[in-house]
Amino acid sequence: MKVGIPKETKENETRVAGTPLSAKKLIAQGFEVAVEKGAGAAAGFSDSAYAAEGAVLVDAGTALGCDIVLKINRPTFEEVARMKKGAVLLSLLDAYMNDGLLEKLAQQGIDAIGMELLPRTSRAQSMDVLSSQANIAGYRAAIEAAARYRRFVPMMMTSAGSAKPAKVAVLGVGVAGLQAIPTIKKMGAQVEAYDIRPEVKEQIVSVGAKPIDLDIGEEGTGTGGYARELSEEGKRKQQALLTEKLKKFDIIITTANIPGRKAPILLTEDAAKGMRAGSVVIDMAAATGGNCPLTEPDKVVIKHGVTFVGYTNWAGLVPADASEFFARNLTNLLALIIKKAEDGKPALHMNMEDDIVAASLAVQQGQVRFQKK
Numbered sequence: 101m102k103v104g105i106p107k108e109t110k111e112n113e114t115r116v117a118g119t120p121l122s123a124k125k126l127i128a129q130g131f132e133v134a135v136e137k138g139a140g141a142a143a144g145f146s147d148s149a150y151a152a153e154g155a156v157l158v159d160a161g162t163a164l165g166c167d168i169v170l171k172i173n174r175p176t177f178e179e180v181a182r183m184k185k186g187a188v189l190l191s192l193l194d195a196y197m198n199d200g201l202l203e204k205l206a207q208q209g210i211d212a213i214g215m216e217l218l219p220r221t222s223r224a225q226s227m228d229v230l231s232s233q234a235n236i237a238g239y240r241a242a243i244e245a246a247a248r249y250r251r252f253v254p255m256m257m258t259s260a261g262s263a264k265p266a267k268v269a270v271l272g273v274g275v276a277g278l279q280a281i282p283t284i285k286k287m288g289a290q291v292e293a294y295d296i297r298p299e300v301k302e303q304i305v306s307v308g309a310k311p312i313d314l315d316i317g318e319e320g321t322g323t324g325g326y327a328r329e330l331s332e333e334g335k336r337k338q339q340a341l342l343t344e345k346l347k348k349f350d351i352i353i354t355t356a357n358i359p360g361r362k363a364p365i366l367l368t369e370d371a372a373k374g375m376r377a378g379s380v381v382i383d384m385a386a387a388t389g390g391n392c393p394l395t396e397p398d399k400v401v402i403k404h405g406v407t408f409v410g411y412t413n414w415a416g417l418v419p420a421d422a423s424e425f426f427a428r429n430l431t432n433l434l435a436l437i438i439k440k441a442e443d444g445k446p447a448l449h450m451n452m453e454d455d456i457v458a459a460s461l462a463v464q465q466g467q468v469r470f471q472k473k
């Protein structure tokens with residue numbers, strides 16, 4: 101059974117769904133591994149490093165034409181057209197996009213697992229790309245914030261004078277926020293943090309930040325560990341209260357998202373106007389509309405004297421580890437849908453009794469199974 105690892109074609113993508121290490125593990129399990137030439141180059145993995153582990157270097161069509169295709173980003177329609185009937189795809193699918201891609205996969209007879217659809221349970225953790233990538237993203241966003249800030253992050257006492265520690269706010273404390281807090285705290289910042297889910301307060305304290313309290317009259321706990329969208333009244337109250345609180349911060353890192361929806365606005369233009377010149381906003385929700393209306397996706401802009409960073413692929417800025425973690429998540433999930441055949445070789449076994457497979461298999465045998473909630 102052949103596993104194909106094509107080069108990612110999405111703009112700004114530096115990651116790859118298989119590394120020399122993951123190729124080695126798959127080959128040890130009895131798979132043949134076909135890697136598109138140059139697929140790992142942007143992450144620092146050379147063709148010869150894959151070849152040294154026993155992978156075969158191929159062209160894009162051959163990698164896409166394998167029995168199992170591993171990808172980071174959802175395939176394009178053209179890529180789907182190059183895949184073969186009966187193949188299995190493991191990749192992010194952005195299933196909520198509703199642009200006909202799932203139907204195209206179904207027509208083509210491809211079974212597709214959407215890596216963003218896994219349940220967020222303890223058992224699924226080793227396969228959870230949202231967590232592994234958000235963790236890296238939170239770390240990298242904190243590094244970016246410190247580098248863009250034109251002052252010291254820690255308190256500094258020198259013979260030439262002293263500098264105050266940077267005041268940092270982290271808004272949205274899921275996986276990325278929980279990593280951004282200790283990363284910038286270790287640099288010496290004073291960190292406060294806010295999330296709409298009240299149960300997160302304890303976690304904020306445990307990673308060394310002070311919780312920001314807002315009384316908006318409703319809670320934002322949704323299902324599966326995620327937030328739910330606030331009422332229009334709740335959104336207005338939240339924005340008004342935050343506008344006052346946020347003006348005092350030098351660095352704001354925002355990560356607030358609600359699955360399948362536009363990101364909530366937490367930092368209004370008025371709040372940004374009130375921030376000190378030279379302050380920095382890292383808007384990690386830029387890909388889903390941004391937590392601040394002034395953010396521009398994939399750009400760094402200065403408005404009202406404040407620097408807004410709207411990168412949309414934070415994990416891709418740490419491409420080697422992000423690829424290793426993503427590849428490990430994929431191979432762990434692959435193990436769930438494979439069993440050993442009588443000849444000792446791996447064979448497909450789509451076990452629908454398994455809750456992880458059942459939740460993530462978006463397309464099966466010509467049918468779209470994914471349903472938007």
Ligand SMILES: NC(=O)c1ccc[n+]([C@@H]2O[C@H](COP(=O)([O-])OP(=O)(O)OC[C@H]3O[C@@H](n4cnc5c(N)ncnc54)[C@H](O)[C@@H]3O)[C@@H](O)[C@H]2O)c1
Nearest residue numbers: 220221222231272273274275295296325327355356357364
């Ligand atoms: N295996 C597991 O058990 C597992 C794995 C990963 C995540 N989780 C749970 O899922 C949670 C969220 O994960 P994520 O990081 O992918 O979330 P996410 O990227 O969807 O959202 C980031 C954060 O934004 C917050 N948010 C949304 N709207 C907001 C608003 N209006 N104001 C303030 N904050 C707002 C959310 O509550 C969330 O904490 C985790 O904190 C955890 O509880 C569980």
